[in-house]
Amino acid sequence: MLLGWRLTLSKLFLIPQRYILGIMGFLAVVNAYSLRVSLNIAITEMVVPGTSSYYDEDSCPSENANKTHNSVTNTAILYDWDETTKGLILSSFFWGYVLTHIPGGVLAEKFGGKYSLGLGILSTAVFTLITPWVIISTNGNWKVLVALRVIMGLGEGTTYPALNALLAKWVPLHERAKIGTLVYAGSQIGTIVSNSISGALINATKNWASVFYVFGAAGVLWFIIWQLICYSEPEDHPFISDKEKAYLKKALENVSEEKRQIPWREILTSAPLWALVAAQIGHDWGFFTMVTDLPTYMSDVLKFNVKENGIWTSLPYAVMWLVSMGSGWLCDWLVSSGCLGITFARKLFTTIASLGPAIFIMIASYSGCDRYLTVAMFTIAMGFMGPFYCGMKVNALDLAPNYAGTLMAIVNGIGAITGIIAPYLAGALTEDHTLKQWRTVFWITFAIFNVTNIIYCLFGSAEEQRWNDPSQLKEQKLDTNYGSVNDQGKFAKKEVENSVV
Known part of the structure; x- marks a missing residue:
């Protein structure tokens, strides 16, 4: 009877279970980023409008701006936070985020990624739901908000290590770039959804609190569906087809099923691993600078109102997502057809994802007050960032699929430290909201992109490491x-x- 029930359920799923897991992993990252960046648009409407007495000849004139006041008219829920304080608030999420990467990776490899991923997203969703109550009840005490964001980061720090552990168990080598790209490119869709919906919600309700309620509820809904239909390993799945299970068992022969001691010495002395860390730092610095600070740049420098801000800050990530998906398929085809070696492919696509954004972010900063030209340059910059996912982001799976969670924890955890530094530095350097101050921020980003890419090209590799096999x-x-x-x-x-x- 049990076998018949299992066969009936397996027939209901026309899509192979590894693709279902890929889609749910994609939605996990969508939710993770929606929960993480929902504050980025909201905070532009949570502060009391102010003007700077500092004069800069390159400043965009306010008389040409559409934004003359906040959409939120209730002054009781507007707070007097300066740019440095805003930078601290926006960076505080990453203080907790970096701490749970390695524990999350170890737990995912030991107990499976299903629960470490699911519970991490659920906790972040719950704390997002209570964010308005915490802010309003403390009368905008930014220190309390910082503490709440740190706790949210602790929950979400398990996301990428758990996903990498799951992908190592479910995704064959020749599908790694496209399925890995599908999952990790959820960060762009999450940013698009969060930015566009946040701007529209605040404009419609005249209240920033609605943003946190919508995305918190979406995270809880994802968790319920995830627990019902996804599992850590093919062997544990109650309604996977025998054909797919046999296929995955053969395709993933290099992934050991035994519980293993993590070879910390070999991992921490691996040059390809540290090359990955360098590439991750470069990408994360640029990406977090854009995700966290682009809404502020659009609002304070280019003077977009909140609805326009949400729309135009979403566009670059839409283009990045399209490029990500296309480059994932292209990378897999080039490798499987023998046109490129896997190591060269990883380095080529990572280089495109480093040099392109570095160049066009700088061009955007010199586009002056031409708002739509600036948006176009930022959009092209983010489009070039798309090949990053089929480049170095899936590279940890190449090096050691048996320790994919641990490697992702190290790489993503160290990279996420830039999420602490970049928003705070941007806030500290741009107190007067001028183009010249922002150019300094973008020149720093340009330098970091290039230096880290050189390190990756010199020392990176996609060869499976000997210590992957116990x-x-x-x-x-x-x-x-x-x-x-x-x-x-x-x-x-x-x-x-x-x-x-």
Whole structure:
């Protein structure tokens, strides 16, 4: 009876379960970013409108601006936060986010990614729902809001390590770029959804609180569906087809099913891993600068109102998502057809995703007060960032699928430190909202993109590392010990010979 029920359910799912997991993983990242960045648009309407007495000849004149006041007219829910304070608030999420990456990766590999991913998103959704109550009840105490954002970051820090552990169990090598890109490119869709809906909601309700209620509820709904239809491994799935299970078992032979001790020494002394860290730092610095600070730039420098801000800050991420998906398919085709080696492909697409954004972000900063030209340059910059996902983002799966969660925890966790630094630095450098001050921010981004890409191109690799296979790692240690014994024997023999002489 149980077998018949299982067969009936498997027939209901026309899409293979690895693709369903990919779609739900994509929606997980959509929710993660919606919850994370919902504050970025909202905060532009949470502060008391102010003017700077600082004069800059390059400043965009306010008389040409559409934004003359906040959409939120209730002054009781507007707060006097300066740019440095706003930078602290926006960066505080990452204080908690970086701390749970490695624990999240270890837990995902030990117990499966289903629960560490699901519970992480659920906790962030719940804290998002209570954010308006916390802010209003404390009369805009920014320190309390910072503490709340740190707790939200703790919950969401498990997201990427858990997803990488899941992909390692479910996705064959020749599908890795397109399914990995589908999942990780959810960050663009989450940013698009959050920015566009946030602007429209605030404009319609005249209240920033609605943003947190909508995205918090969406996160809870995703969690319920995730728990019902997704599982950590193919072997655990109650209604996967036997054909797909057999296919995945054969395609993922290099992924061990035994519980393993993590080879920390080998991982932490791996040059390709640290090259990945460098590439992640470069991408994250640019991406977090754009995600966190672009709404502020649109509002304070280009003078877009909140509805326009939501629409125009969404456009770059829409283009980035389209490029991400297209480049994922292209990368898989180039590798499977033999046109490119996998290492060269990873480096090529990562380089495109570094140099393109670096160049066009700088052009945008020199576009002056031409608002739509500036938006066009930012859009092209983010479009070039799309190949990052089929470049270095899936590279950890190439190096060691058995430790994919741990590697992602290290790489993404260290990269996320830029989420602490970049928003705070941008706020501290742009107190007067001038183009010249923002150019400094973008020049720093330009330099970081280029330096980190050079490091990745020199030391990066997509070859599976020897320490990924527990049996090979054991043999390597035995060889080392055997060599030591031989050396000792040779030394003892030499001593005997010398004594005879």
